[in-house]
Amino acid sequence: MNEILLTILAGVPITLLLTAGALVVGVLGGIPLVAARQSRAAILRLPARATIELLRGIPPIVWLFIIFFGLGTYVRLDAMSAAAIGLGLISCAYLAEIYRGGLAAIAKGQWEASAALGMPRTATLTRVIGPQVGRVCIPAAASYAIGLLKDTSVAFTIGVTEILYWANDQSRETSDAFWPFVLAAVVYIVMTIPCAWAARALDASLRKRVAR
Amino acid sequence: MISLWTAIWIVPTLVCNRIQFDPDFPPEVPVSETKHLPGQTDRPSESAGAVRLTSLVKRFGDHVVVNDVSMDVAAGEVVAIIGPSGAGKSTLLRCINLLERPDSGIVDVAGIQFDAATPVSGKDLARLRRHVGMVFQSFNLFPHLTVLRNVALPQERVLGISRTEAEEKAIRLLDRVGLKDKAKQYPGRCSGGQQQRIAIARALALGPQIMLFDEPTSALDPELGLEVLAVMRELAAEGMTMAVVTHEMHFARDVSDHLVVMADGAILEEGDPDRIFTDPEQPRTRQFLRAVLDR
Numbered sequence: 001m002n003e004i005l006l007t008i009l010a011g012v013p014i015t016l017l018l019t020a021g022a023l024v025v026g027v028l029g030g031i032p033l034v035a036a037r038q039s040r041a042a043i044l045r046l047p048a049r050a051t052i053e054l055l056r057g058i059p060p061i062v063w064l065f066i067i068f069f070g071l072g073t074y075v076r077l078d079a080m081s082a083a084a085i086g087l088g089l090i091s092c093a094y095l096a097e098i099y100r101g102g103l104a105a106i107a108k109g110q111w112e113a114s115a116a117l118g119m120p121r122t123a124t125l126t127r128v129i130g131p132q133v134g135r136v137c138i139p140a141a142a143s144y145a146i147g148l149l150k151d152t153s154v155a156f157t158i159g160v161t162e163i164l165y166w167a168n169d170q171s172r173e174t175s176d177a178f179w180p181f182v183l184a185a186v187v188y189i190v191m192t193i194p195c196a197w198a199a200r201a202l203d204a205s206l207r208k209r210v211a212r
Numbered sequence: 213m214i215s216l217w218t219a220i221w222i223v224p225t226l227v228c229n230r231i232q233f234d235p236d237f238p239p240e241v242p243v244s245e246t247k248h249l250p251g252q253t254d255r256p257s258e259s260a261g262a263v264r265l266t267s268l269v270k271r272f273g274d275h276v277v278v279n280d281v282s283m284d285v286a287a288g289e290v291v292a293i294i295g296p297s298g299a300g301k302s303t304l305l306r307c308i309n310l311l312e313r314p315d316s317g318i319v320d321v322a323g324i325q326f327d328a329a330t331p332v333s334g335k336d337l338a339r340l341r342r343h344v345g346m347v348f349q350s351f352n353l354f355p356h357l358t359v360l361r362n363v364a365l366p367q368e369r370v371l372g373i374s375r376t377e378a379e380e381k382a383i384r385l386l387d388r389v390g391l392k393d394k395a396k397q398y399p400g401r402c403s404g405g406q407q408q409r410i411a412i413a414r415a416l417a418l419g420p421q422i423m424l425f426d427e428p429t430s431a432l433d434p435e436l437g438l439e440v441l442a443v444m445r446e447l448a449a450e451g452m453t454m455a456v457v458t459h460e461m462h463f464a465r466d467v468s469d470h471l472v473v474m475a476d477g478a479i480l481e482e483g484d485p486d487r488i489f490t491d492p493e494q495p496r497t498r499q500f501l502r503a504v505l506d507r
Binding site: 107109110113115116117118119120123127128131132135184 | 413
């Protein structure tokens with residue numbers, strides 16, 4: 001039992017790395033995507049909407065197969081990178097939508113005050129609106145991140161050596177189809193619950209500093 | 213993969229100018245050059261610091277909110293705009309700094325002229341707004357910044373001065389509105405009256421020639437309104453050009469040099485405040501004044 005657990009724990013760094021990688025791609029990539037999505041120019045807005053729908057409308061596992069097996073036939077791509085790219089792109093779409101909700105939540109007066117003060121557009125976005133949107137988005141982004149942490153388990157299907165990979169490995173090794181997976185479940189829950197607590201605490205402390 | 217990334221990252225960046233998060237921000241700024249009317253640059257003439265609105269019309273859909281209004285604010289003058297709600301007072305005021313773009317008419321502010329028929333360049337808009345400060349009913353302070361940063365940040369970004377210089381000036385202005393000790397607080401920790409005084413300091417920090425007040429005390433309980441009105445009285449005494457939309461009849465009567473009464477998108481009558489308060493010409497004005505004064 002101990003040995004099974006230790007083997008499964010070996011997958012934790014990979015799971016965390018994959019989650020963090022995809023999240024970084026999503027948090028950054030979501031910004032230009034929401035910018036295009038909210039653009040006045042249809043030439044940006046429509047492709048951005050299409051991209052978001054496409055990324056969200058196809059299951060992660062299918063994306064990973066397309067990238068790893070499909071693109072993999074043309075480009076050398078290891079499983080970890082393929083998973084990070086796939087989950088990262090999907091995260092871009094989800095975070096863009098979270099940002100969009102955040103933008104809608106910012107009081108119109110913040111834009112008006114910035115305009116009336118004659119603040120340049122970049123300063124308005126980076127110093128006034130952006131920081132507030134960031135704060136509004138924390139709860140939604142945090143629950144997305146927790147979902148993402150769980151979703152990294154699909155990377156097992158393309159051979160990334162994360163938690164589920166080792167659980168499956170141990171299941172075959174020990175011919176036990178129960179305990180390795182239950183232990184994997186415990187490992188996941190031990191990681192996700194504190195994340196949720198932390199997000200809630202962070203949100204509560206930042207909530208007051210946003211005008212909605 | 214590379215081309216997908218290019219599409220996601222580069223394209224929006226390139227066309228950053230087209231990005232718009234809020235339908236009203238920025239007010240329509242078409243790309244073409246602004247056509248200046250003859251003799252109208254930053255002329256520092258006797259009308260500097262003054263506002264002249266000519267035949268302004270503003271519609272929201274089919275609804276005409278401001279209907280062919282012309283109005284002047286002379287340099288150093290305090291104009292109070294009163295009238296029932298829905299009269300178009302705030303909209304008229306917001307046309308002065310082009311937060312609302314009039315559908316027709318001419319806005320002439322601090323010697324810069326804008327014709328509703330001609331598109332305004334971002335540069336001209338910035339120039340206009342440097343001359344005009346605005347105070348809102350809902351304060352609109354930046355909640356994520358300290359009081360000090362609220363007053364300093366616009367200076368840094370608009371006037372391009374250093375953080376130290378901006379914060380020194382911010383402290384001076386906060387002192388002037390009696391809130392120096394709140395500098396390190398966040399606006400959420402301040403009362404409404406304090407927030408509004410901070411908003412006034414923030415606007416003054418940019419050295420405007422004209423100050424617009426859009427119902428600055430309407431969101432405050434009467435006692436807190438007084439401290440805001442006191443700051444405004446001081447400002448008026450110092451000779452600031454002010455246009456004030458207000459429901460504070462005492463303020464309108466005592467402080468303003470010129471009173472404008474609006475109803476249904478038009479000016480009912482205007483002139484000396486004392487004269488209008490004691491002997492209004494229009495029955496509609498009399499009806500309005502009786503309603504607000506007899507409560």
